[in-house]
Amino acid sequence: MxxxxxxxxxxxxxxxxxxxxxxxxxxxxxxxxxxxxxxxxxxxxxxxxxxxxxxxxxxxxxxxxxxxxxxxxxxxxxxxxxxxxxxxxxxxxxxxxxxxxxxxxxxxxxxxxxxxxxxxxxxxxxxxxxxxxxxxxxxxxxxxxxxxxxxxxxxxxxxxxxxxxxxxxxxxxxxxxxxxxxxxxxxxxxxxxxxxxxxxxxxxxxxxxxxxxxxxxxxxxxxxxxxxxxxxxxxxxxxxxKTIVQKELPLSMKGKLSHTSGSKIIRLEFLGSEMTQSFLYELVNRFEVKPAILFANMVEIQENIVSTMTISLTGKEEQLVLACLYLKEQGIQVEEVSA
The missing domain is CATH 3.40.50.300 (P-loop containing nucleotide triphosphate hydrolases)
Known part of the structure; x- marks a missing residue:
């Protein structure tokens, strides 16, 4: 054309x-x-x-x-x-x-x-x-x-x-x-x-x-x-x-973040909104970790939901590693966030 x-x-x-x-x-x-x-x-x-x-x-x-x-x-x-x-x-x-x-x-x-x-x-x-x-x-x-x-x-x-x-x-x-x-x-x-x-x-x-x-x-x-x-x-x-899909934590929250032994702060990106509850449930049941949502955002693009989420994971180091590998296997982009 x-x-x-x-x-x-x-x-x-x-x-x-x-x-x-x-x-x-x-x-x-x-x-x-x-x-x-x-x-x-x-x-x-x-x-x-x-x-x-x-x-x-x-x-x-x-x-x-x-x-x-x-x-x-x-x-x-x-x-x-x-x-x-x-x-x-x-x-x-x-x-x-x-x-x-x-x-x-x-x-x-x-x-x-x-x-x-x-x-x-x-x-x-x-x-x-x-x-x-x-x-x-x-x-x-x-x-x-x-x-x-x-x-x-x-x-x-x-x-x-x-x-x-x-x-x-x-x-x-x-x-x-x-x-x-x-x-x-x-x-x-x-x-x-x-x-x-x-x-x-x-x-x-x-x-x-x-x-x-x-x-x-x-x-x-x-x-x-x-x-x-x-x-x-x-x-x-x-x-x-970034003007549409907000991935970064608000500045007011960034200043309060701190990494402690046995915890990770990770940013997740994925398509779809329905999988949110599912993968958090699976993290709790499959691994000895405790997830906590710090920030989440969803945007509709061409009838698809683009989701971003920042969570903290608490648990033993080997369990944290396994949990992150599991998320990647589900097609979720995983990025560790520095404090």
Whole structure:
């Protein structure tokens, strides 16, 4: 559906060159909601603007719907771009035009019939929940409503791909959630592939099934969202995941921890919530140890529960070792925590 191959992008600034993207390769499958996350300056916006050639790569290949966009004629590229909708962070609505007219712009530009334009715009207004705002102007709308207009406009030409450039970062948390639910609805009901860039891991958690993490113009980690959340390998990815999956003990508790002879403090990570009671029960019954829960956290990701727990284990050294081996055999990640 979308494939970027060995992409480099260099910007020239006066006498210097800035390499914004370095050897980027990724593939977005049909039906994906693919998230790209990174801190400011990581190259996210440049990356997504390559997909519809708002920015052209210095080198590499951009493939969308089987077409290598850089090899197309101008006429062929215009046709290909009709299959790529884009939603912007700051809405980009024309203040002098009504909601209806803003949504109709792409259809007017492709010279659709007036009857077809009206039918499509009314359909989209209903779909995005703005059926009563047809004659309103952008100045009369809230931020969330403006973004819904922007989304409707991006959908006007029935694209197969929807690009979202920080589509929720200018919105409050409640409105952000409603926009994310709308994007999920678009993906499911219209079967539109979505690529969304963000600096918020909560956005990735809520709707994405795959994610790529960027830093300094490079992709440092990518894969299934559940895999990346549960086993992040790069320090930057781990820092993002920490904003959602809380693993560390609160500072107020850390200062009170102490290791005594015959005790261990361990951090456990595992999928699922139902096994919690089971493995604690097994520890007590199989080994001469006493577990005590110090901290626990559960997060739902793609209908899976990612659980983290810090416990203290008290008992004889050989029993503590056996208990930790047992936990690892159950597929639980075990890490000893220093006081």
């Amino acid at each position: 979308i494939e970027l191959k060995n992409i480099y992008k260099t910007f020239k600034k006066k006498d210097a060159e800035v390499q914004a993207l370095k050897n980027i390769s990724l593939k977005v499958e049909k039906g994906d909601i693919f998230g790209v996350i990174g801190f400011s300056g990581a190259g996210k916006s440049t990356l997504i603007r390559l997909v519809n050639l708002l920015e052209r790569p210095t080198s590499g290949e951009v493939i969308v719907n089987g077409d290598s966009l850089l090899s197309l004629t101008d006429k062929q590229l215009r046709t290909a771009k009709k299959q790529i909708g884009m939603v912007f962070q700051h809405f980009h609505l024309l203040e002098s035009k009504s909601v209806f007219d803003n949504i109709a712009i792409p259809l007017i530009l492709q010279k659709s019939k007036k009857g077809d334009i009206r039918k499509r715009v009314i359909e989209l207004l209903e779909f995005v929940g703005l059926a009563d705002k047809e004659k309103a102007y952008p100045s009369e709308l809230s931020g969330g409503q403006k973004q819904r207009v922007g989304i409707a406009r991006a959908l006007a030409t029935n694209p197969s791909v929807l690009l979202c450039d920080e589509a929720t970062s200018a919105l409050d948390p409640q409105t952000t959630m409603s926009i994310l639910q709308l994007l999920k609805k678009i993906n499911q009901e219209y079967n539109i592939t979505i690529m969304i860039i963000t600096h918020e891991m909560a956005v990735i958690q809520e709707i994405c099934n795959k994610v790529a993490v960027m830093e300094q113009g490079e992709i440092i980690e990518q894969g299934n969202v559940l895999q990346v959340f549960s086993k992040p390998s790069h320090p930057t990815t781990r820092s993002f995941v």
